Amino acid sequence: MPAQPHITIRLEGGSRSFSPGSLLRGEYWLEGVSSEEVKAVELSILWYTEGKGEEDLAVHFFRRDSLDQLPYAAGRWIGAFSTVLPHSPLSYQGLIVKIVWCVRVRVFLARGKQVLEELRFRLGSAWVPKGISK
Amino acid sequence: MRAEEGAGLARWRRFYEKKRGHRRTGSPVLAMLGELCFHGAVFFAGCLGLAVVLVGFVIPDWRINRDFIQTECTVLDVGVSKIEKNGAPLYRPAIRIRYEVAGETRVTTAQEPWNRRTEDPKQCEQFAREFIEGQKYPCWYDPAHPDVVVLVRGYHWGGWIWLIVPSALIILGGGGLVYGLMRWRASAERRALLVQQARSLPRGEPSTSTAEQWPGIPPAPDPKESPGTTLAYRLPMFSERGWALIVSFVVGVLWNGVVLIFIVLAVSRYLQGEPDWVGTAFLLPFAAVGAGCIYWFFRELILATIIGPTIVEVSEHPLQVGRTYELFLSQSGRLKMKFLEVLLVCEEEALYRQGTTARRETQRVYEDRLFRQEDFTISSESVFQTRSPLAIPAGAMHSFQSPHNKIQWKILVRGQAHGWPVYQRSFPLIIFPARADGLLPCPPNPT
CATH class of the missing domain: 1.10.287 (Helix Hairpins)
Known part of the structure; x- marks a missing residue:
């Protein structure tokens, strides 16, 4: 039975809420695999839509690494990332349209298998405007 | 762990596909x-x-x-040879020539181009008659294979x-x-x-473009393209009434065109003294629907023309969340109005597939009445005009557009004249998120 990697994503400062144009910094850890078992690791910072409509997705930051490129310490591979977040689109929880921002790590294992982990965060503070006047 | 793809129990792969929603x-x-x-x-x-x-x-x-190298040849024999292609006879000129290559005399049949092969033997003879036996003509031979020679x-x-x-x-x-x-x-x-990269490549936009600075927000219009007369920017209008007019016209013409053919046939039989009463009775409901289509078209036409132009101008555009602007409304026509109101509206729109059908769903999430007036008259001499503050609620979501999802802000002008149904005209707005520095992609025009 091949080993299953365990992915942990952590954002600097522990906050999950960011202002548009601010710096998003963090790191991810990959545990339980060797460099031979992993073909590549993709890190994306992206938004996607949820709700009634078909999913739309746009990538703000993307990086593809091999494990050899990542530092190894205390039994885990560590990948750091940092990017300036854009001004839009802001995170939104509407009635039929929702916009979700996240950091997503996708690990490509040998034999074509993939494992992914994502950590959602909030960009800006846009809300469903209250009120339908009668 | 959110998901694992490509992993699972060993099982046969599905070779066919089914849709499940x-x-x-x-x-x-x-x-x-x-x-x-x-x-x-x-x-x-x-x-x-x-x-x-x-x-x-x-x-x-x-x-x-x-x-091929040019030389001179003597025509020895002119004829037509017959070959078979796919069971059909095909004729080509067969011209035997004599020529010299490096002092060596050669005799062969010249090759003919493919377009001189024909199914008509007479046409082939005409080709062949261009050359006369015993006369000299230029010819070209292949230096690698001197026996391959052409006359044309x-x-x-x-x-x-x-x-x-x-x-x-x-x-x-x-x-x-x-x-x-x-x-x-x-x-x-x-x-x-x-x-994303492929989309941005052909346009070659610089990194400072609006689309890159404000991803997910529809492109902001240039205020210079549509300046207002009272305020800085005149909003373009989208009217559902225009579409209704076009649809009523097309449906009316198609339906009545077909019905008219049958009416002409029925009348001609009646004039010939052979009236078809059953057929005529069967035609009556279709003719009634056709009359309904004509009524529908003229009603839409009158609605589109009797309500004069509606003009909406704003003091700045694009707008920004949390700020207050000025709005100007002008409604012309000769109308005794029951009511006229201006609404600021935000709608979510989602496109999705249900089976093989593409569907669109719209959900209104915000509606604020900016202005309403009841029981008044608009005449051709006095166009109705009013100004109103336009406040974009703080913290509200900005305009958003992606291939299948949209958040659209708009000004909605709704009204009803006595004796006429309610009409509605829509003026889309582009609203940007609030920024501490207040910077927008297009500098607003001064009012």
Whole structure:
């Protein structure tokens, strides 16, 4: 039975809420695999839509690494990332349209298998405007 | 762990696919493999076709005109030879010539271009009669094979056109192969990134463009393109009434066109003294629907024309969340109004597939009445005009647009004249998120 990697994503400062144009910094850890078992690791910072409509997705930051490129310490591979977040689109929880921002790590294992982990965060503070006047 | 893809218990791959709502069963790997095989086959067929056209026609035609060496020959015999192609007889001129190559005398039958082969023996004889026995003519021989000689040179572009077919197959198949291989094992994020890069490439926009600075927000209009007369920017109008008018016209013309044919037939039979009362009775409900279509069209026409132009201007555009602007409304016409109101509206719009049908759902999430007036008259001498503050609620979501999802802000002007149904005119707005520095992609015009 091949080993299953365990992915942990952590954002600097522990906050999950960011202002548009601010710096998003963090790191991810990959545990339980060797460099031979992993073909590549993709890190994306992206938004996607949820709700009634078909999913739309746009990538703000993307990086593809091999494990050899990542530092190894205390039994885990560590990948750091940092990017300036854009001004839009802001995170939104509407009635039929929702916009979700996240950091997503996708690990490509040998034999074509993939494992992914994502950590959602909030960009800006846009809300469903209250009120339908009668 | 959110998800694991490609892992699971050993089982047979599904070779066929079923739709389960918007999900699909079946193996994406097999689907991709099938797609690659199809494009590979198209590419291979193109290469094969190109090789056949090149070797069989293009290269020989090119060599005859570029490499063959000119000399002089004597025509010994002129005739017509018959060959069979696919069971049909085909005739070609057969001209035996004598010529010298490097001091050596050779006798052979000159090759004829493919377009001088014909099913008509008389036409072939005409070709052959261009040469007279015993006379001397220029001829061209292949330096590599001196027995190959021609009496007629020139490019035959009709044959070169056949290059288009295999070239098209190579481009289509090759393009599909490259695209498929790029997507092979590529993650959704990587594919999305490739699409984003491909979209920005042809436009060659600088990094400071609005789209890159404000992703997901529809492009902001240039205030200079639509200046207002009272305030800085005149909003473009979207009227559902215009579409209703077009639809009523098209439906009315088509329906009544068909009905009219049957009416003419019924009347002509009546005039001939052979009235078809059953047929005429059957036609009556269709004629009634046709009359209804005519009524519908004229009602839409009157509604579109009796309510005069509605003009909405704003003090700045694009707008910004949390700020207050000024709005100007002008309504012309000769109307006794029951009411007229201006609404600021935010709607979410989602596009989705249900089975094979594409559906659109709209949900209004915000509506604020900016202005309302009841029981008043608009005359041609006094156009109704009013100003109103336009406050974009703080913390509200900005305008957003992606291929299947949209958040749209708009000004809605609704009104009703006595004796007429309610009309509605829509003026889309672009609203940007609030920024501490207040910077927007387009500097607002001064009012």
